[in-house]
Structure formats: structure tokens, C-alpha cells
Amino acid sequence: MKYLDEYRDGDVTRKLLDQIAATVTRPWALMEVCGGQTHSILKSGLDTLLPKEITLIHGPGCPVCVTPLELIDKAVRIASFPNVIFTSYGDMLRVPGSQQDLFSVKAAGGDVRIVYSPLDAVKLAQENPDKEVVFFAIGFETTAPANAMSVFQAKRLGLTNYSILVSHVTVPPILSALLEAEDVLVDGFLAPGHVNAVMGYWEYEDLIKSYPVPMVVTGFEPVDLARGILMLVRQLEEGRTEVENAYERAVTCEGNVPAQKLMSEVFKMADHKWRGIGMVPMSGYRLREPYAAYDAEARFPEVATIATDESPLCISGDVLKGIKKPIQCPAFGKECTPQTPLGATMVSSEGACAAYYRYGRFQVAQGQATTQQKVKHEQ
Amino acid sequence: MSNNGQTPKESLNLMGWTCPAPLRNYPTVVLGHGSGGKMTHDLIEHLFAPILQNELLDQFGDSTQFALSQPGRIAMSTDSFVINPLFFPGGNIGELAINGTVNDIAMSGAQPRFLSAGFILEEGLPMEDLGRIVTSFGEAAQAAGVQIIAADTKVVNKGHGDGLYINTTGIGVVPEGVNIAADRAQPGDVIIVSGTMADHGIAIMSVREGLTFESVIKSDSAPLNGMVQAILGVTPNVHCLRDATRGGLAAVLNELASASQVGMQFDETAVPVDPAVHSACEMLGLDPFYVANEGKLVAVVPPEHADAVLAAIRQSPYGANAAIIGQVVNDHPGMVVARTRIGAQRIVDLPAGELLPRIC
Numbered sequence: 001m002k003y004l005d006e007y008r009d010g011d012v013t014r015k016l017l018d019q020i021a022a023t024v025t026r027p028w029a030l031m032e033v034c035g036g037q038t039h040s041i042l043k044s045g046l047d048t049l050l051p052k053e054i055t056l057i058h059g060p061g062c063p064v065c066v067t068p069l070e071l072i073d074k075a076v077r078i079a080s081f082p083n084v085i086f087t088s089y090g091d092m093l094r095v096p097g098s099q100q101d102l103f104s105v106k107a108a109g110g111d112v113r114i115v116y117s118p119l120d121a122v123k124l125a126q127e128n129p130d131k132e133v134v135f136f137a138i139g140f141e142t143t144a145p146a147n148a149m150s151v152f153q154a155k156r157l158g159l160t161n162y163s164i165l166v167s168h169v170t171v172p173p174i175l176s177a178l179l180e181a182e183d184v185l186v187d188g189f190l191a192p193g194h195v196n197a198v199m200g201y202w203e204y205e206d207l208i209k210s211y212p213v214p215m216v217v218t219g220f221e222p223v224d225l226a227r228g229i230l231m232l233v234r235q236l237e238e239g240r241t242e243v244e245n246a247y248e249r250a251v252t253c254e255g256n257v258p259a260q261k262l263m264s265e266v267f268k269m270a271d272h273k274w275r276g277i278g279m280v281p282m283s284g285y286r287l288r289e290p291y292a293a294y295d296a297e298a299r300f301p302e303v304a305t306i307a308t309d310e311s312p313l314c315i316s317g318d319v320l321k322g323i324k325k326p327i328q329c330p331a332f333g334k335e336c337t338p339q340t341p342l343g344a345t346m347v348s349s350e351g352a353c354a355a356y357y358r359y360g361r362f363q364v365a366q367g368q369a370t371t372q373q374k375v376k377h378e379q
Numbered sequence: 380m381s382n383n384g385q386t387p388k389e390s391l392n393l394m395g396w397t398c399p400a401p402l403r404n405y406p407t408v409v410l411g412h413g414s415g416g417k418m419t420h421d422l423i424e425h426l427f428a429p430i431l432q433n434e435l436l437d438q439f440g441d442s443t444q445f446a447l448s449q450p451g452r453i454a455m456s457t458d459s460f461v462i463n464p465l466f467f468p469g470g471n472i473g474e475l476a477i478n479g480t481v482n483d484i485a486m487s488g489a490q491p492r493f494l495s496a497g498f499i500l501e502e503g504l505p506m507e508d509l510g511r512i513v514t515s516f517g518e519a520a521q522a523a524g525v526q527i528i529a530a531d532t533k534v535v536n537k538g539h540g541d542g543l544y545i546n547t548t549g550i551g552v553v554p555e556g557v558n559i560a561a562d563r564a565q566p567g568d569v570i571i572v573s574g575t576m577a578d579h580g581i582a583i584m585s586v587r588e589g590l591t592f593e594s595v596i597k598s599d600s601a602p603l604n605g606m607v608q609a610i611l612g613v614t615p616n617v618h619c620l621r622d623a624t625r626g627g628l629a630a631v632l633n634e635l636a637s638a639s640q641v642g643m644q645f646d647e648t649a650v651p652v653d654p655a656v657h658s659a660c661e662m663l664g665l666d667p668f669y670v671a672n673e674g675k676l677v678a679v680v681p682p683e684h685a686d687a688v689l690a691a692i693r694q695s696p697y698g699a700n701a702a703i704i705g706q707v708v709n710d711h712p713g714m715v716v717a718r719t720r721i722g723a724q725r726i727v728d729l730p731a732g733e734l735l736p737r738i739c
Contacts, residue, residue, distance in 0.1 A: 001657055013721040045723020116588065222721045358728050 007221035013046070016226035021051045023233050029055045029185055030232055031178075031322050033171065034140075034192035035062025035351060036220050042355045044222045054229065057322035058352035060174050060277065061192050063139040064091050065344035065351045066320065068273040069310050071167045072097040074303040075136050078165065078296060079105045079112050085128060087121040088136040089143075090114045095347045098308045118150035118164070125154065125162035134296045137164040142194045144168055144285065145259035148266035151287065151294045163296040166285060169272055171195050172203050173283035179211040183323050188232045190218040190225070193247040200255025204243045212241045219247040266291050275310060275344040276317030314343030319352050326356040333357060396510040399425035408504040413534030426510060427530065430517035431496075435528040443528045445493065449552040454489035456480055457548040463541050465508065467586050469578075469597030473516030475673060476545040478602050481523045482622040485604040486676065488559045488611055489551030494520065495529035496547050501540035512543065523602035525549065556615045563618040564639035568707040569685035571678045573606060573692050574599070574700040575653045576628050577660060580670035585659065594655050601674030601697040609695040610678060613687045619679035622672070626730050629668045631677045632715040633729045643715040645705030645727075668717075669730045679707060 006012075032038055038058045041047050047056050060066055076097045079086035086102070093102040093112065106112040111131075115121050118135045125133035137147040147164060154162040171192060178186065191204065196217045204215050214235040218228030228246040235242060245251055265288070272284025287295045297303060310317075313331060318324040326332050326345065336342040338354050345353040401421045411418040428436075435443050447453065460476040477494065484491040496516070500509065520527055578599040585596055603622060610617055619639075621631040628650065636643045652660075652667045660667045674697050680688045685703060692698040715727040 001654060001661065004661065008720050010721045043719070043725060044721050045719045045725045046721065048723045049721065114588075116590075358726065 004221065007219070007223040008044070009223060013222045013226050014049075016223065016230055017049050020054070020226065020230045020233055023230065023237055024051050024053045025237060027053045027055065028187045028233060028236050029057055029322075030188050030190060030229060031057040031059045031186045032190040032218070032225070033059040033061040033175070034194065034220075035065065035355075036194065037190060037192065037218065037225060038062070038352055038355050040220050040222070041225060042358070046222050046225055050229070054233070057186060058319065058355070059189075059322060060178070060274065060320040061140065061171070061195075062345070062351050063143070063169065064089075064095060064347060065316070066169055066274045066277070067092070067095065067138050067167045067344075068275045068308075069098055070273065070306060070308040071165065072101075073099070073306050073308045074297065075165055076100055076102060076105055077303050077306060078134055078300050079110045080108070081132070081300070083130075083132055085111045085113060085124055085131050085133045086136070087113050087115045087118075087124065087133065089116075089138070091347075092136055092138060094341075095344075096341060118147050119153065122150050122153050122157070122159070122162055125159050126157065129161060131161060132299070133162050134299075135162075135164045136167070138167045140169055140171060140192070140195050141199045141263070142192075142197075144263050144267065145198060145256070148262050151266050151291050152262060154294060155291060160293075163294045163299045164287075165296040166287060167272075168267065168285035169274065170269070170283055170285070171199075172207055173280055174274065174277075175207060176211065177277070177280045177283070178321060179213060181321065183321070186213065186322060188213055188236055189215045190228045190232060191215045191243075193217055193219045193224070193251055196245075196247065196251040196255065198256050198259050200253050201243050201245065201251065202253055202255075208241055208243060214241045215243045217243070217245040217247050217251050219250065274320070276314070276320050278317075310343075316343035316345040316353070319345045326353040329353070396507065396514050398506055398510060399429075401425050402506055406506055408500045408502060408506060408509060408534055410502050410534050410536070412500065413532065419532070422532065426506075427513060427532070430513050431520070431527045431530065433526045433528070435493075435526060436530065445528060447492070447550075447552055449554075451489075451555050452553045453550055454484050454487040454553050455548070455550045456483035457546065458483060459544060459546045461541060461544050462583070464583075464586055465512065465542050467598055468582050468595050470600040470673075471512055471515050472543060472545060473512035473514070474519040475598075475600050476547045477516060477519035477523055477525070478600050478673060479624070480547040480549040481525060481602045481604055482674075482676070484549050484551040485602075485607040486559070486620040486622055487551075487553050488557035488607065488615075488617065488620070489553040490608065491523065491525050491549050491551040491604055493528045494525050494547050494549040496527050496531070496545065498530070498532045499540055499544040499546075500532065500534045501542050502534055502537040504542050509543065516545070519602070523604060554611070554615070557611060557617070559617050559620050561619055561621070561635055561638035562640075564635050564641050564643075564679045564707045565618060565681075566641055566707050566709045567682055568618055568679045569682050569703055570632070570643065570645060570705045570707065571680065571685065571689055571692065571701060571703050572623070572628065572650060573603070573676045573678070573698045574674075575651045575656065576623070576672060576675065577652060577656050577665075577667035577670035579673040580627070581656045581659045581665075583671075584663070590659070590663075592655055592659055596653070596655055596659060599672055599674035599697070603674060603676050603697065606676065606692055606695040606698050609691040610680075610688050613691045614680070614684045616684065617678060617680050617688070619677075621677045623675050623677050624673060625671050627667070627669045627671055628677065629666075629715065629727050630729060632727065635677075635679060636715050637713045639707075640712045642708040642711040642713070643705065644708050644718065645715075646718045648720055649702055649704040651700045651702050668727060682706075
């Protein structure tokens, strides 16, 4: 496939890996922020080909995973109302709430539908004026423009039967929160290229002034990831702390300005609860006042009283923070599997635990010591 | 890789079906067509019988009596078809209901002979749709060389079915000396796939979700009994055969690895995937190794026969893109491992549940 196979090329990847090996002189812990990057790393096996000095820590950038249990319970409740068509991205349907998931709501007769874009949900609202159409608006800055556009369009069309259940999160506040925590040991970040395609990377210039940790904007294919790692290792070895871009074909410093304008027209920053991490100040979006009528939580006041605590067994918070590996969880692969997920990071195919389960068990079974199985503070 | 590497089918006369006179008063199926009375009789006599008729079905008894003349064990299989939509690029539920059961029987090494058919019709199904589907059902049976020797029709209330469900049950005879089973894979065996992966699942998904791609992706629905006979013509000593339907290649290899308690290894780049299907999978965030096929098999054969079996598959209908993708190993019993494009290894697990597109 053109423009894709080039970035999966084995020879190019191996050359970059050789350069990484020739550059690295001491242990470094690097965090790939985005769940899509984690997925690609484990699917390609890139982690197993890195020099032993490099540890990859899977970051908090999986939107499905960090959606708090409480919001899933609210989604389940709204989807159960008889007059509602509840729409969502596909992989959100399997995420268990405290009682059930959205698939179970569907099985019990609820009208739950997978859509590929929130604009499809707006179309459904136009076609079904006698129904309330709700879209589960989750995601980082990557999905925020499309979700904002759906509300913008709904308002322009004068729709009164469309609303979104907002669970939007943003990258810079969670990186700050990670760097402030005492138990996090990250030497450098592979920044989430798709988020940067929207937001650019100007925000990170300020961030590294407060927290001197190098960052490299990185793509999602093996060649992209190997190149991002090489650039990050070079910075670390040379003692530089900069924001660099290894994903030039998609990302500019200023990002997608019209998308950013639309987002700030529709959304404002607000405190947000992250699954497994807890409340992070000003790390999410709420709808601004002119669009408040499109907030599903306001549209369905019955869900306001729902307050759910997270499971005490699950260590997904520590996994998201990068201080534990999935295989350090006693429930991993036993009580907790992709079929029976206990927590956030096992739920989505992008979640660190699920990706680990799917692609990493082989190494465990083989007894191979890989960089994945080491944690920096053990070294 | 045009037309999924398949031999062009005889053109199915789907559009040519015209409603016989006694049925014309009813543009759709109504409950009366399942009453057992005159309307049922008209439906069977004028729609089903002319298409499916043969000596055995024409007995019109409560049961059909027949003898199997060949020696050997009898293979039997049943499958229910509940696909939505009923018509999709490259086929429809009628053709699928024949090929699905024919293939299940064929994977034992048997030549499928006789099928039964149960049609559950939902009130309101357009008569023309039923006519086209039964026509295609009959033509697929003929193409696969099987006879429909028992059939039943029921009608359910509107809202109690998805237009049309079909169940088919089939039998065939396994030739003497053939012993194909999921637990017979042995270290050293070679793994062959008969063509491109994921065509059917992506064709269905593109229609169901209203996704359009530059070129129409067609289902690979096809009878594989001819291909299996070609394989057995090379050697009766075939260890495993599976048609890679739901769960795709990954599910088949995991089942075989588990049943045989061996490891399976394959090379990702060796697995044929049509470029358009590959693009669609990338867009949807799906792994083509997990997506369904309806006209592809996986063969596990002793290494000394691998090249000849591959050649036989390639020369048979629907097998032009067949490829050797890997081998059976002693290591990691019960586990399937892929060698990735960049030369690393990763586990290919059973699919967790329904395939869900990823958010981003």
C-alpha cells in the first residue's frame, strides 16, 4: 500500500535500529504517549529489536482506556432509555461499566450503533426527528475537531434531538501530571503524532521549560517509531532537551489552525477524571455555554447522580503512569484477559495490557528477556 | 490479483428471475405462504421446485430415501446462514448457504453429495428477492455438484427474522485412506493458504457500513470441493484442512495449534492480501488475519508434498493466489507466532470477540 509500505520497510527499520544501537551508551526509559504507537510497537515487535539499554513505557494515550468508569455507567444508562439512539466508536462498546457494557444494552433491546464519524450521528438525528440521538464523544485532541464539528453542525441545522456525552482529554496536562508525580521515571517522550497533527507542538515548548524532558513528535509505523526513538536517544546522549519533529509529513509546529479554532469555539478546558489516574486539573473539555444544550449530561439529568469508583484490584493506573508493566499485575492473563477485562488498559486493542496480552505473551512463554519486561527502577 | 484470483464464475442469472403467475398476486412473502395450504403449495411448486428439482426431491415424501453407494465414512455438517445484507458484492445468502456447507464437508476430504435446506422467511420479504436467492442457491448447488434432497419452508411474523435465514445440512463420503483432522498437524508440516485473505468480511462490512472504496471489494464465496479433490489427487496424506471463515486465518491456525499441541509459525509478508482489502483493513483498524473468508482454505501438509499440493491448488478453480505461508514447529505448543515485516516475532492470538473498528 503506497505511503504505508515505505514506512514498514524492514531494511530501513533495521538501519535505524543499528544507528540506535551505535548511539546508546546507558539505560534510558522512553514513553510512547499514544496507544496507537503502543499497538504498532508490539504488533511489529519493534520493542524486541531495540538495544537492551532502552525501555519503552506505555503511556496514557489510549482514549478508550482512560474514559472513567463513571462515564461508561452514564453511557449505559442513557443508551438504555427507550427513545434514544446511542452512537459510539466501535471499541467503546466492549468496555465494561460497573454493571454492564454497551453491547449488553444492545442485547437487552437498546438501540446502540457503531458509527465511524460523529457526523454520521448528526445524520441519524436528522433522519430520526422523534428520537434522541446521543454520541459518545471520547478521545484526545485527535477526535475533538470532528466531535466539535458535529455539535457545530447540529446547532447550525437547528437540531434539538442531538447531544454528545463528552469525555475528552488533552495531552499536555497529563504529561505535566506524569512529570510531577514522584514515582514516574521517564527520560523522554515520543509525542503522539496524530494529536500533534491537530495541535502542532508549540504547546510542548512551554512544557519542556518547566520539566526538562526531551520530546520527539513521532508517527506510528515501524520506520517512524524507530526514527523517533533514534532522535530521542541522540538528545538524551548529547544532553539536549528539545522538542523535535520526526513526523514531518503530517505535523507542523502550528498544527491544524482551523481545527484548533473550531475546538475552542465549541469546547472549554475543564477538570477531568482519568480512569486509573484520577482527577487531573484542566485536562479535559466541556461544551461552552452557547452549545450547552448539546451536552447529554444536561439533556438526561437522570444520570447526574451516577458516581462510580474504580475497581480496587486493577493496577491500570500504575500501568498508565508507566511505573508498572502489564505482566507485573497478578491478574494479568488470569482473571483479566481481553475477553474478561478488569480494567481500562485491557479493554481496548490499543490498551497497553491488551496489546501486551496479544503480542507479548510469546516472549514471556519463551522466557526471553526483552526490554519490555524490565522496569527502569529495577535496573 | 483481479477478481480475487478466482476463476470467473458462470454468470449467475440473478436478474432474469420472473415471478411465476400463481405467485404474482403477492409481491412479498405473507404468513399464508407458511400455512401449509394452497399458498404454501404454490410457493413450493412454482418457486422452489422448478429450481431445485431432482429425482430424490421429487419424491415429495415426509422423508427422502436414498443409498450411498461409495464405501467409506460418512461426513456430515450443518450450518445456518443469517447474513445481513442478503445481497452483497460477489454473492448472496443463497449461494453462501450452499458453499458454506459444501466447504465444511469438503474439509474432511469428503466429496459432498446431498444437502437439505431449511428456509425461514420473514413476512414482507420481496418475492423477487426470494426468487433471486433461490435461483442462486440452485445454481450454486449445481456448480458444487450437490443435490438438494430435503427442504422445508417456514414463514415468521414481520420483525421476527432478518428477511431470510437458511439452514443447510449436508453429507458426503470420505474416501478410504484419507484421514484429515485438526489434531494431525506435526512439526515440520508446511502451512498453505489457498488465496487472498479477508475478502468476504471486508465486502460485507463495506456494504453494511456504507463504506465505499475505489474498487468494489467482492466476497470470495466459492465451493472448494474441487480444490480439495485436486489436493487429494497429489497425496491422500493431508494432515489438516480448514476453511478460514469466521475468525479468519488467525482462528484456524490457533485451533489447529491447540488441537495438535504444536506451534505454528508464519511469515506476515507471505500471506496474500488483496491491496484494496488491505487498504480497507488499514482504514478500519482491522487485522486481515482475523477477517472472515468464504472461499479459502488452510492446508497443513507434510513437507515432501508441499510444492506439489501448492501447484495443485494454484491450478484448481479459486486457487490462483495460493501461497506457502509457514510451518508447524515444536516450539510454543498451542501458540501461533508471526514473523513480522521488520523481522521480529509476535503472537497471533484468537480474536477476542466481534471485530471492532478502532477509534483512531
